[in-house]
Amino acid sequence: METVIEVRDARREYVSRSGVWKREKRVVKAVDGISFEVRRGEIFGLLGQNGAGKTTTIKMLTTLLAPTGGSCRVLGCDTFGEEKRIRPRINFIFGGEMGVYRRLSARDNLRYFSNLYLLPRGEQEKRIERILGLVDLAERADDLAETYSKGMIQRLQIARGLINDPEILFMDEPTVGLDPVGARMLRDIIRRLKEEGRTVLLTTHNLAEVEELCDRLVIINKGKVIARGTPEEIKGGFDTLEDAYVKLIEGVSA
Amino acid sequence: MSLAVLLATMRVQMKQSFARPMFRFCLIANPILNTVLLYEMYRGSGEESFMAYVVLGAGLMGLWSCICFSSAGDINRERYSGTLALIFVAPASFPTIILGKIIGNTLLSLLTLGISLVTAAVLFRTPLMLESPLYFLFALLAAVAAFVVISSVVACLLTLSRKTELYMNCIEIPIILLCGFVFPVSVLPAAVRAVSYALSPTYAVELLRMSVWGVEEPAAFWQKLGILLGLTALYAVLSALLYRRIDRRVRVAATLEVA
Numbered sequence: 345m346e347t348v349i350e351v352r353d354a355r356r357e358y359v360s361r362s363g364v365w366k367r368e369k370r371v372v373k374a375v376d377g378i379s380f381e382v383r384r385g386e387i388f389g390l391l392g393q394n395g396a397g398k399t400t401t402i403k404m405l406t407t408l409l410a411p412t413g414g415s416c417r418v419l420g421c422d423t424f425g426e427e428k429r430i431r432p433r434i435n436f437i438f439g440g441e442m443g444v445y446r447r448l449s450a451r452d453n454l455r456y457f458s459n460l461y462l463l464p465r466g467e468q469e470k471r472i473e474r475i476l477g478l479v480d481l482a483e484r485a486d487d488l489a490e491t492y493s494k495g496m497i498q499r500l501q502i503a504r505g506l507i508n509d510p511e512i513l514f515m516d517e518p519t520v521g522l523d524p525v526g527a528r529m530l531r532d533i534i535r536r537l538k539e540e541g542r543t544v545l546l547t548t549h550n551l552a553e554v555e556e557l558c559d560r561l562v563i564i565n566k567g568k569v570i571a572r573g574t575p576e577e578i579k580g581g582f583d584t585l586e587d588a589y590v591k592l593i594e595g596v597s598a
Numbered sequence: 599m600s601l602a603v604l605l606a607t608m609r610v611q612m613k614q615s616f617a618r619p620m621f622r623f624c625l626i627a628n629p630i631l632n633t634v635l636l637y638e639m640y641r642g643s644g645e646e647s648f649m650a651y652v653v654l655g656a657g658l659m660g661l662w663s664c665i666c667f668s669s670a671g672d673i674n675r676e677r678y679s680g681t682l683a684l685i686f687v688a689p690a691s692f693p694t695i696i697l698g699k700i701i702g703n704t705l706l707s708l709l710t711l712g713i714s715l716v717t718a719a720v721l722f723r724t725p726l727m728l729e730s731p732l733y734f735l736f737a738l739l740a741a742v743a744a745f746v747v748i749s750s751v752v753a754c755l756l757t758l759s760r761k762t763e764l765y766m767n768c769i770e771i772p773i774i775l776l777c778g779f780v781f782p783v784s785v786l787p788a789a790v791r792a793v794s795y796a797l798s799p800t801y802a803v804e805l806l807r808m809s810v811w812g813v814e815e816p817a818a819f820w821q822k823l824g825i826l827l828g829l830t831a832l833y834a835v836l837s838a839l840l841y842r843r844i845d846r847r848v849r850v851a852a853t854l855e856v857a
């Protein structure tokens with residue numbers, strides 16, 4: 345199978361300055377030399393504690409952030425330097441209530457983003473209608489997003505992430521704030537994307553979800569990979585992935 | 599550069615700006631209050647042309663505040679709502695999107711001139727004269743171009759640094775004073791005037807005022823218009839240079855998002 349994401353010894357540091365008079369420079373190594381590969385059609389999990397570097401990794405892969413070392417390649421192109429060839433073919437969803445225009449309706453949001461993704465006029469309305477149905481927002485599509493519940497905004501985000509029929513979809517904690525029905529809907533969407541041959545890279549703190557969905561995963565801690573493999577491999581002798589995960593994290597913090 | 603993207607962004611921007619109470623305040627209440635204030639200030643001064651200083655002054659002040667608080671503030675609003683990253687990596691070019699936002703806001707902000715005109719006409723019943731309407735139209739178009747270009751420089755700086763909003767609040771009033779929105783630049787000390795004449799809005803304001811009074815020497819008008827367009831072109835080149843560097847800079851400095 346073709347490799348669509350290739351991360352080689354990627355690093356990212358953040359420099360922050362604090363203090364008013366005596367400016368102190370602090371360097372945070374958010375991602376500290378990680379490597380992994382994702383093949384086309386896989387559902388790939390990125391796991392780790394808060395602050396482990398998951399979001400930072402996704403930002404480097406989605407051309408939002410430059411690595412300070414190593415390389416990130418998506419669809420064969422460098423995410424820093426060849427981003428123009430990557431951007432139309434991928435999309436991403438960040439969990440929570442960010443990433444939508446709250447003073448516009450769901451339909452207007454999707455129309456606007458289909459323009460920004462340069463979709464042909466004739467195709468826009470058809471695709472928007474289909475996606476609105478997919479995320480179950482058709483009924484409220486013409487209300488302003490600011491009147492939506494948290495989960496509805498989340499579903500609108502998912503819809504937005506599908507607007508360009510992306511080959512790879514990056515999802516950062518996509519089920520945060522979704523009700524059980526919404527979370528299952530999202531899992532169904534993810535499985536359907538896989539059936540269509542698309543690739544999904546996702547982060548989540550819900551390990552049952554990982555067991556259910558992911559073909560392979562890496563666990564990162566403080567910017568470094570501490571485990572990798574299929575859910576079964578990582579589970580090893582433990583009953584659940586959660587038990588194995590907790591042991592792994594305890595192991596490295598001891 | 600895609601016209602569809604430009605137009606879609608203008609539409610979306612106008613919808614969103616108008617939905618914001620702060621923007622509506624700047625757009626509607628601000629010019630009314632300023633018109634009243636300026637009228638009271640000019641009433642006993644012997645200045646006859648209320649149109650030139652009161653209506654135009656209040657209108658321009660409103661236009662400029664809308665630009666300061668919206669074109670500039672919008673970048674931070676998008677940053678905090680997580681959409682800045684989205685428009686930044688969309689296949690449509692980022693400068694086109696920003697330009698669409700700015701043109702949308704500026705067109706909407708032009709309402710301030712009309713509101714200030716109506717306020718003066720209704721409240722004070724003074725004769726308001728516009729002697730050279732055609733010249734006024736040219737001056738207005740050039741003024742809009744100048745403001746659009748300035749906003750685009752500001753928007754670019756804001757994308758690069760989160761602190762720009764602070765600076766923006768600091769320059770709002772100085773520009774009003776330096777560029778002679780509400781009084782002629784000639785009353786300023788010579789050293790300050792040198793700064794005034796490096797700023798394109800100064801010429802825009804003088805051109806507008808000339809056409810209100812009536813253009814007696816067309817040559818002087820065209821000359822000033824030429825300077826204004828030249829300065830605007832210069833700012834535009836600067837802006838284009840900035841935008842060429844932004845794509846890499848922003849991703850190295852990680853300023854697209856708040857967290």
Ligand SMILES: Nc1ncnc2c1ncn2[C@@H]1O[C@H](COP(=O)(O)OP(=O)(O)OP(=O)(O)O)[C@@H](O)[C@H]1O
Pocket residue numbers: 358359360372373374375392393394395396397398399400401852856857
């Ligand atoms: N813009 C930034 N400036 C400075 N430090 C940052 C910035 N973004 C992230 N960090 C730091 O980098 C580290 C990794 O953050 P990151 O957001 O990638 O973690 P995460 O694995 O996504 O965590 P979570 O599960 O909480 O979302 C953290 O220590 C965080 O404080």
Ligand SMILES: [Mg+2]
Pocket residue numbers: 398399400516
């Ligand atoms: Mg995160």
